[in-house]
Amino acid sequence: MDDPSLQQAVATFEEFLRAERLKMTGQRRQMVRAALDQRGHFTAEELYQRLVREGESVSMATVYRGLRLLEDAGIVEGHDFADGQRRYERALQVEHHDHMVCVDCREVIEFRSEEIEKIQKGIAEEQGFDIEEHNLTLYVACRNWRKTGRCARREERERQGKRKD
Amino acid sequence: MDDPSLQQAVATFEEFLRAERLKMTGQRRQMVRAALDQRGHFTAEELYQRLVREGESVSMATVYRGLRLLEDAGIVEGHDFADGQRRYERALQVEHHDHMVCVDCREVIEFRSEEIEKIQKGIAEEQGFDIEEHNLTLYVACRNWRKTGRCARREERERQGKRKD
DNA sequence: ATATCTGCAAATGTTTTGCACTTTT
DNA sequence: AAAAGTGCAAAACATTTGCAGATAT
Numbered sequence: 001m002d003d004p005s006l007q008q009a010v011a012t013f014e015e016f017l018r019a020e021r022l023k024m025t026g027q028r029r030q031m032v033r034a035a036l037d038q039r040g041h042f043t044a045e046e047l048y049q050r051l052v053r054e055g056e057s058v059s060m061a062t063v064y065r066g067l068r069l070l071e072d073a074g075i076v077e078g079h080d081f082a083d084g085q086r087r088y089e090r091a092l093q094v095e096h097h098d099h100m101v102c103v104d105c106r107e108v109i110e111f112r113s114e115e116i117e118k119i120q121k122g123i124a125e126e127q128g129f130d131i132e133e134h135n136l137t138l139y140v141a142c143r144n145w146r147k148t149g150r151c152a153r154r155e156e157r158e159r160q161g162k163r164k165d
Numbered sequence: 166m167d168d169p170s171l172q173q174a175v176a177t178f179e180e181f182l183r184a185e186r187l188k189m190t191g192q193r194r195q196m197v198r199a200a201l202d203q204r205g206h207f208t209a210e211e212l213y214q215r216l217v218r219e220g221e222s223v224s225m226a227t228v229y230r231g232l233r234l235l236e237d238a239g240i241v242e243g244h245d246f247a248d249g250q251r252r253y254e255r256a257l258q259v260e261h262h263d264h265m266v267c268v269d270c271r272e273v274i275e276f277r278s279e280e281i282e283k284i285q286k287g288i289a290e291e292q293g294f295d296i297e298e299h300n301l302t303l304y305v306a307c308r309n310w311r312k313t314g315r316c317a318r319r320e321e322r323e324r325q326g327k328r329k330d
Numbered sequence: 331a332t333a334t335c336t337g338c339a340a341a342t343g344t345t346t347t348g349c350a351c352t353t354t355t
Numbered sequence: 356a357a358a359a360g361t362g363c364a365a366a367a368c369a370t371t372t373g374c375a376g377a378t379a380t
Contacts, residue, residue: 080245080247082245082300100288100289100292100294102294103297109292111288111292113284113288115280115284116281116284116285119278119280119281120281120301120303123265123276123278123303124265124303124305127265127274127276127305128307128308129265129267129303129305129306129307129308130305130306130308131303131304131305132268132304132305132306133304134301134302134303134304135247135300135301135302135304136285136299136300136301137299137300138285138288138289138294138296138299139296139297139298139299139300140289140292140294140295140296140297141294141295141297142293142294143293143294143295
């Protein structure tokens with residue numbers, strides 16, 4: 001509630017809303033809070049469920065509409081991991097990165113390569129383009145999974161008691 | 166009809182089907198033909214429309230079911246360009262490449278970077294993973310588009326008479 | 331006051347599925 | 356004959372939208 005980075009995010013969002021002549025509402029404020037507090041990547045449904053669980057009064061429609069605004073405002077960033085549901089993650093104070101997704105456990109691992117970024121930029125420029133955004137996702141299998149048909153990390157997590165991280 | 170690469174694709178598909186104890190049918194044969202003949206990237210709907218236009222007897226359900234098989238057999242490759250529709254392209258005798266998609270005209274430009282591939286592999290291996298597949302898509306804007314709000318290539322295509330390439 | 335929001339339910343668009351019938355093997 | 360494939364219409368999903376009433380500026 002008195003998290004300074006939350007304060008900053010709310011301020012950023014208010015500024016964005018003002019510029020667009022939109023309004024700050026309880027639902028939107030709660031979405032900012034919940035989205036920042038969510039660790040890792042989350043879907044619209046997950047954010048909605050969380051808000052409901054916390055007793056907030058909000059609907060799926062509002063969550064979808066709000067996520068679009070949060071994304072436009074740069075509070076969250078949306079990704080498409082090709083599984084039919086858009087995923088979001090906080091974008092404020094987070095340096096840009098790409099993703100690896102385990103094809104078995106769906107765990108998302110972040111990574112960053114200055115070198116790849118640079119090459120990408122060069123390739124686009126060769127063709128006269130500017131990159132607006134990009135998606136680099138590696139779909140990976142743990143080595144152990146290839147051999148055993150099971151994912152080491154998933155098993156590890158299960159062993160630790162299924163807290164859904 | 167006597168395209169050797171079509172013959173090869175059909176043979177490859179038949180082999181795949183046999184191994185899976187599935188059957189070759191007229192619809193599936195027509196799908197292979199049409200898919201290979203389709204230039205660029207196409208959606209399930211586009212392939213279906215084409216087959217219908219050509220007078221083939223096929224349904225959307227069969228196209229969807231067939232595309233999954235064609236993909237599993239390595240005849241086509243599916244991509245998700247985050248616009249809500251899966252796109253396919255022929256995968257036989259085509260070297261691996263990544264994509265740039267113009268955010269305005271949606272044109273798809275292919276490119277290839279040995280260097281990026283190498284770095285990706287290294288990054289995954291550092292974490293103990295093997296890459297099963299990957300998606301590298303640059304969403305780009307023509308420089309001209311940034312200035313004028315219109316896409317140079319789109320205009321060029323429109324000027325040339327709207328043949329949908 | 332007035333423009334914007336919200337929730338609801340209905341609509342959307344893509345892809346999948348159940349089922350009765352047809353075709354391959 | 357048995358197993359698999361097909362078309363149809365219905366279902367499934369994630370996401371969007373129209374609208375009437377509620378709320379922020």
